Amino acid sequence: MKKATAQAVKKNKIQILENWMKFQLTDEGLRDDLMNNEELHAQSVLLLDALIRAMETGETLHASSREFDPIRDVLGEISVMRARRGYSPRETASFVLSLKQSLFDAIEKEYKKEPESLYKEIIAVNNILDALSIFTFEAFLKGREEIILRQTDEINEISTPVIRVWEGILALPIIGTLDSARTQIVMENLLQEIVATNSSIAILDISGVPAVDSLVAQHLIKTVSATRLMGAECIISGIRAEIAQTIVHLGIDLSNIKTKASLASALRVAFDMMNVEVKKVDRRSNILLK
Amino acid sequence: MDRIPILKMGPFLLVTIQVDLYDRLALNLENDLITMVSKTEARGVLIDISAVSIVDSFMGRILGNIASMSRIMDAETVVVGMQPAVAITLVELGLTLQGVYTALDVEKGMELLQKKIGLNLLNNEEEEADEDDRNL
Numbered sequence: 183m184k185k186a187t188a189q190a191v192k193k194n195k196i197q198i199l200e201n202w203m204k205f206q207l208t209d210e211g212l213r214d215d216l217m218n219n220e221e222l223h224a225q226s227v228l229l230l231d232a233l234i235r236a237m238e239t240g241e242t243l244h245a246s247s248r249e250f251d252p253i254r255d256v257l258g259e260i261s262v263m264r265a266r267r268g269y270s271p272r273e274t275a276s277f278v279l280s281l282k283q284s285l286f287d288a289i290e291k292e293y294k295k296e297p298e299s300l301y302k303e304i305i306a307v308n309n310i311l312d313a314l315s316i317f318t319f320e321a322f323l324k325g326r327e328e329i330i331l332r333q334t335d336e337i338n339e340i341s342t343p344v345i346r347v348w349e350g351i352l353a354l355p356i357i358g359t360l361d362s363a364r365t366q367i368v369m370e371n372l373l374q375e376i377v378a379t380n381s382s383i384a385i386l387d388i389s390g391v392p393a394v395d396s397l398v399a400q401h402l403i404k405t406v407s408a409t410r411l412m413g414a415e416c417i418i419s420g421i422r423a424e425i426a427q428t429i430v431h432l433g434i435d436l437s438n439i440k441t442k443a444s445l446a447s448a449l450r451v452a453f454d455m456m457n458v459e460v461k462k463v464d465r466r467s468n469i470l471l472k
Numbered sequence: 473m474d475r476i477p478i479l480k481m482g483p484f485l486l487v488t489i490q491v492d493l494y495d496r497l498a499l500n501l502e503n504d505l506i507t508m509v510s511k512t513e514a515r516g517v518l519i520d521i522s523a524v525s526i527v528d529s530f531m532g533r534i535l536g537n538i539a540s541m542s543r544i545m546d547a548e549t550v551v552v553g554m555q556p557a558v559a560i561t562l563v564e565l566g567l568t569l570q571g572v573y574t575a576l577d578v579e580k581g582m583e584l585l586q587k588k589i590g591l592n593l594l595n596n597e598e599e600e601a602d603e604d605d606r607n608l
Contacts, residue, residue: 366560373559404563408563411554412559
């Protein structure tokens, strides 16, 4: 790339920025609900400044060269921020691509009399901008993935409550698919709670588990074994008809584990094991007796 | 050499492991315990491992061994107070200690042993009574 190109861009910076902003504001993908115009303007200035600084530094310029590190930082921040605010991929990519037109206008004015140089310069600038938009896209996706990971963590944290339903009886409703990581959390929470409350019976309710395959069954068996090692009994409840079918079809042996269809019947078994009796009191006859 | 004390409480033997078991110590414990069972004709063995924070497959095997050996000598084994981390480790190692009774703490372990032994005694008496009936 020629020095003249960088100078031309720098000279016409205000004009380019104006055109670019105009282009962005008239674009149908403009999201003024997510970001106000001042912020958009500030971001545009930041990017253009970084681009000009990079273009001034060298003649043989590739988008992967070190001169572009500051640009990548700026773009990375902008993309991640847009991913968090809920921009679509198209809207994010067009932020960089829309700069092309206004840059080309400025370069065209500079090389009006040398078509050959104009062609070369436009190709060079085009390549750089393409590479930058690819980078933007990558950063955008990375931002999205970070959000997804964070949400998974949050779901894991909130979805494994251990409830003390009675003195010595814990219930643990499992909602959502059980994978290895979640089983680990469920198991740790349950065992810790068993120690903390000195409970001797734990009820694992799997009515919120959408499907049970051999892996999930394996995890359940592990949890039950660990509870047994601690010295507590474990009852699995909430086994729906489909789940019972799949378990038998898969040939999983749950005969060593106490299973019940509903939480209520599991609770009744637990009461039985603890020699607790729940009775209906007839208040009317009490009054009559008095 | 380090030894783990074995206490006799009526028909039961009580072992509280206060240190992390290394292999030699565990082997000694197995030896001493079985000797004590045969010497005292104990009916139950209660092992408290609430202070043990590290286990390996060897330790798991020793616990299983003690239980099977005691069973042969007509004594039940109860392991009490296992830490959550220890339980998870044993399960991950595939050692679910089948044939070993477990309880949350020493108190509940004692209750369990008494229930087991009491049941056994009851059964024996019934059998004897049956035999007596037949003899009559």
